[in-house]
Amino acid sequence: MTNSPRVGVYICHCGINIAATVDVHAVTDYAARLPNVVIARNYTYMCSDPGQALIKNDIAEHNLNRIVVASCSPRMHEPTFRAVIEEAGLNPYCLDMANIREQCSWVHPAGTMTTEKAMQLVESAVAKATRLEPLQTRQVSITPSAVVVGGGISGMQSALDLADAGFDVTIVEHAAQLGGHAAQFYKTFPTLEPAGLLVHELIDRVTTHPHINLMSEAEVTDVSGYVGNFNVRVKRNEEMTNVPAGAIIVATGFETFDPHRKPELGYGKYPQVMTTLEFEQVFNRQSQIVNPKSIVFIQCVGSRDQAIGCGDGKPQTNAYCSRVCCMVTAKQARLVREQFPNADVTVFYMDVRAFGKGFEEFYDQAREDGVMYRRGNPSEILKRGERVVVRAEDTLLGEQVEVEADLVVLAVGIKPRANSEAVAQLFKLSRSGDGFFMEAHPKLRPVETSMAGVFLAGCCQSPKDIADSISQARAAASAAMIPLMRGIVQVDAATSYIDEELCAGCGQCAAVCSFSALSLHPVRGKMTVNAALCQGCGSCALACPSKAIMVHQSTFEQVMSQVSALADWNRLSLPVEAEAV
Amino acid sequence: MLQIESRTFAKERGLFACVQCGKCTGGCPMAMKTKLNPRMIIYRVLIAGNGFNLEGRDELWDCTTCSTCSSRCPKQVNPMEAIIAMRGAIVEKGKVHPNVKTALESTFRNGNPLKLPRDDRGLWAKDLNLKAYAETPAEYLFYAGCTPSYDPRGQKVARALVQLLQSAGVDFGILGNDENCCASEVRRLGEAGLFEAMVEENTEMFKELNVQKMLTVSPHCFNAFKNDYHTVEPGEKFDAQVQHYTQVLAGLLKEDRLKFNGSFAKKVTYHDPCYLGKHNGIFDEPREVLNHIPGVELIEMDRSREKSLCCEGGGGRMWLEGTNPTTRLAQLRVKEALDTGAEVLATACPFCLLTLDEAVKHLNAEEKIRVLDIAEVAAQAL
Numbered sequence A: 001m002t003n004s005p006r007v008g009v010y011i012c013h014c015g016i017n018i019a020a021t022v023d024v025h026a027v028t029d030y031a032a033r034l035p036n037v038v039i040a041r042n043y044t045y046m047c048s049d050p051g052q053a054l055i056k057n058d059i060a061e062h063n064l065n066r067i068v069v070a071s072c073s074p075r076m077h078e079p080t081f082r083a084v085i086e087e088a089g090l091n092p093y094c095l096d097m098a099n100i101r102e103q104c105s106w107v108h109p110a111g112t113m114t115t116e117k118a119m120q121l122v123e124s125a126v127a128k129a130t131r132l133e134p135l136q137t138r139q140v141s142i143t144p145s146a147v148v149v150g151g152g153i154s155g156m157q158s159a160l161d162l163a164d165a166g167f168d169v170t171i172v173e174h175a176a177q178l179g180g181h182a183a184q185f186y187k188t189f190p191t192l193e194p195a196g197l198l199v200h201e202l203i204d205r206v207t208t209h210p211h212i213n214l215m216s217e218a219e220v221t222d223v224s225g226y227v228g229n230f231n232v233r234v235k236r237n238e239e240m241t242n243v244p245a246g247a248i249i250v251a252t253g254f255e256t257f258d259p260h261r262k263p264e265l266g267y268g269k270y271p272q273v274m275t276t277l278e279f280e281q282v283f284n285r286q287s288q289i290v291n292p293k294s295i296v297f298i299q300c301v302g303s304r305d306q307a308i309g310c311g312d313g314k315p316q317t318n319a320y321c322s323r324v325c326c327m328v329t330a331k332q333a334r335l336v337r338e339q340f341p342n343a344d345v346t347v348f349y350m351d352v353r354a355f356g357k358g359f360e361e362f363y364d365q366a367r368e369d370g371v372m373y374r375r376g377n378p379s380e381i382l383k384r385g386e387r388v389v390v391r392a393e394d395t396l397l398g399e400q401v402e403v404e405a406d407l408v409v410l411a412v413g414i415k416p417r418a419n420s421e422a423v424a425q426l427f428k429l430s431r432s433g434d435g436f437f438m439e440a441h442p443k444l445r446p447v448e449t450s451m452a453g454v455f456l457a458g459c460c461q462s463p464k465d466i467a468d469s470i471s472q473a474r475a476a477a478s479a480a481m482i483p484l485m486r487g488i489v490q491v492d493a494a495t496s497y498i499d500e501e502l503c504a505g506c507g508q509c510a511a512v513c514s515f516s517a518l519s520l521h522p523v524r525g526k527m528t529v530n531a532a533l534c535q536g537c538g539s540c541a542l543a544c545p546s547k548a549i550m551v552h553q554s555t556f557e558q559v560m561s562q563v564s565a566l567a568d569w570n571r572l573s574l575p576v577e578a579e580a581v
Numbered sequence B: 001m002l003q004i005e006s007r008t009f010a011k012e013r014g015l016f017a018c019v020q021c022g023k024c025t026g027g028c029p030m031a032m033k034t035k036l037n038p039r040m041i042i043y044r045v046l047i048a049g050n051g052f053n054l055e056g057r058d059e060l061w062d063c064t065t066c067s068t069c070s071s072r073c074p075k076q077v078n079p080m081e082a083i084i085a086m087r088g089a090i091v092e093k094g095k096v097h098p099n100v101k102t103a104l105e106s107t108f109r110n111g112n113p114l115k116l117p118r119d120d121r122g123l124w125a126k127d128l129n130l131k132a133y134a135e136t137p138a139e140y141l142f143y144a145g146c147t148p149s150y151d152p153r154g155q156k157v158a159r160a161l162v163q164l165l166q167s168a169g170v171d172f173g174i175l176g177n178d179e180n181c182c183a184s185e186v187r188r189l190g191e192a193g194l195f196e197a198m199v200e201e202n203t204e205m206f207k208e209l210n211v212q213k214m215l216t217v218s219p220h221c222f223n224a225f226k227n228d229y230h231t232v233e234p235g236e237k238f239d240a241q242v243q244h245y246t247q248v249l250a251g252l253l254k255e256d257r258l259k260f261n262g263s264f265a266k267k268v269t270y271h272d273p274c275y276l277g278k279h280n281g282i283f284d285e286p287r288e289v290l291n292h293i294p295g296v297e298l299i300e301m302d303r304s305r306e307k308s309l310c311c312e313g314g315g316g317r318m319w320l321e322g323t324n325p326t327t328r329l330a331q332l333r334v335k336e337a338l339d340t341g342a343e344v345l346a347t348a349c350p351f352c353l354l355t356l357d358e359a360v361k362h363l364n365a366e367e368k369i370r371v372l373d374i375a376e377v378a379a380q381a382l
Helices: A024-032 A049-062 A074-087 A101-105 A112-129 A153-164 A180-184 A195-208 A276-285 A325-339 A359-368 A420-427 A466-486 A508-512 A539-543 A556-567 B006-012 B023-027 B038-046 B058-062 B068-072 B079-092 B098-110 B118-125 B146-150 B152-167 B184-188 B192-208 B219-231 B245-254 B284-292 B329-339 B350-362 B374-380
Strands: A007-012 A037-043 A066-071 A095-099 A138-141 A145-149 A168-172 A212-215 A218-226 A229-236 A239-245 A247-250 A254-256 A273-275 A294-301 A344-349 A372-375 A380-384 A387-394 A399-405 A407-412 A414-416 A454-456 A488-491 A496-498 A518-520 A527-529 A549-551 B140-143 B172-174 B213-216 B241-244 B267-270 B297-299 B344-347 B370-373
Touching (some): A037 A049, A066 A074, A074 A095, A095 A112, A101 A112, A153 A212, A153 A247, A168 A239, A180 A276, A195 A212, A218 A420, A229 A247, A247 A420, A273 A276, A325 A407, A372 A387, A387 B023, A539 A549, B023 B038, B023 B068, B038 B079, B058 B079, B140 B152, B146 B350, B152 B370, B213 B245, B245 B284, B267 B284, B284 B374, B350 B370
Parallel strands (some): A007 A037, A145 A168, A247 A454, B140 B172, B140 B213, B213 B241, B267 B344
Antiparallel strands (some): A387 A399, A496 A549, A518 A527
16 A cells, blocks of 8 residues: 555535635646545535545545545544544545635635635645555553542532442542532522432442542642543542542532722722622521611622722723522522511623523523612622622613612632632643633633543533533543453554654653653653654754654655645646546 | 714624623722723623714713723723723814813823923922933932922922932933923823824934933822833834832831931821723832831721722812712812821822822811822921
């Protein structure tokens, strides 16, 4: 197969995504004239079944041994086309993709220059394809157990699902008690069930489960290894434990917004002003408030808010909606009306977001119950005798209003925990602009992370209510079960490798590697690559002063052939060598 | 017709970020007593298509530019600057109140908005024998500002401050008759052209004199030099260290250079000036100074720091009565001060000093409470 390259080029229209901007027929004609190209075709959707069949048939009919697909980003369909050529008998690494959608048709106007750019990208991919070598993927057996970091409802639910499926799970919880924030809640929305029952049912199951090992008052200090074979170091009472794990679920939860940062609301100054979380505890004790005449709720405290403090204009990260506060407020307002039927209950809101199942109905009931909703984001709270007064504009009236209150409840938002950056570094997670941990793809891979084998559950990823946290926790457990149940993981072959003849063992490569994939062989004195950890990024190859490191699929020769094809490009009128279809 | 191109206006001012939450108007001290509604005016601009008529919107001149709206906006919209820009459109057409016209013309001609001659500017310091900054180099340029230079009440503050600085051995000089208005109020009255010209003129003079450190009596001058001057294009940027005098005094106390041998045994409450507090976040230094003065018992009003109630003297309102002169915020403020049982209402701004002083007289409360600048309180304890 490594003898003379026979390349097939497949140009995708992507419906009109590419074809409306790029002259796909001209690109096909051009590709057909490139050296080593045996056949070039274009088709509406290369990823569709008929598109895939075209490639497979050509491989058999024209004896092709290298394939170039010019379509979307390889992040989208490289696995698809690798599988296609593998089914047709080729090594899956004999494929290269030219991204003529995200990097061409989507970002340029229709016209000759855009078509010519597509031609260049195709020519560059063909140059690389002719130099591709078949590679073998490796399989690594895995440790059939998991570590769950965080013992709130999300962590507990993930752990229970994994344990019920028969895997050993270790929960690492920094507090002495399980249950996290949910353990502090009084009743849940929209069903008004006692939250304590729900949380305690989970705690009981976790603490008695034969497959769950609970490490409370403990913290993770180091994570090494890779998907299938992590080693999680846990510190507990000054004692270090190594916990082997095939998969890790991060469920470290959230903090509530600290309303001291909104000094105009007088939190911490007036005893009458408290947060929704503190108010939950008032319900739990039922002793704090004596016959209130007027209670005011203020929504969006620390949510949908890009300003901090006063005047200095520093941005803060709470631009997002915290998703739960509208319903927490509606719930507490209803409970207050029930407990103190003579009290006026006013909710100041910007928008009421009651988007979940049964939420709008719950909000309807709150108004039926006599909760007064007034539109406006209160500007300040002042003292007036023994009471406080909430000053706002009722924006529906267009008038400034004052509402006196015995109690003001601030619906504080959800924010990332203060130690998020340290946790992110520990597990090599990315964080989105809002500070929460970032999922691998917002739609298609919502519980995975950029680190294979590490999954996310609950509010550490974004604000959620209990139902959504449980859903994500169960999804994370399911995703973690995929490698655990398979028992093996496939390791991508596009990793770096060492030419031991050239390697001096200086370790400069290890210093730049983000994945701890390189180490010095204790006997041979040369660097070695842990292929399971290597992500094929190529940083080591650049750092190596002896050019002793190469990356499979991106060797110097392969990359330089691509660069030359782009740098020296002029639209040659090449002789017709191949069939353009 | 007094039209602005509302779409361009909204885009340039970032008004499309507004979610109409009303936080600006809920805390606006002028919305308490006039038709001014910052949220609604933004809304009207947003829905106006491409032409918004400013005719008859007299409430735009009520705004004191206290910045309560902009400091609290969750979307970082700046309603105050939008209002200043609308004033600008009106000024451009020349359709302004005669008092505004007079103040602007006087600033242009005399270098002060008070219609007083340039040559009288240095009189406040005539007998003090101070260094002339232009002739003898000094560490600080003491920028007096218009009110402390010309107004008899303001002059007392400037002279008290001189006493304090001298007792701490600070090396400073003044500009005397060469000092020119900082043009803060000119900008807030919407006269962007005159403001820019004066910024260039003043910057050129400060550069020529190689000013490295400056202290001001008024928070308005302080804010202009610190925050406004460098926004003006083109020309040289003004980049000297600018401090309000309360910052300088707090620093001198920390270094143990300023010492009080006497005392001021009174209950004192402090009114945060908008241009020191809300605009610049300087809440602690004035209190540090007061707390250092032997005998002072500092009592806080409920509305303190970020919630301080505007005295109604900013944004050009020293020369404009506004649409509702019967209710005065300064009088409300003095009542709040009286409620604390304080004998002295201290502040650190010449405008606050004058408006609050007048309010005390209106309320016939001169027996109960005195309005003093922090510099005056401190100087009495030297």
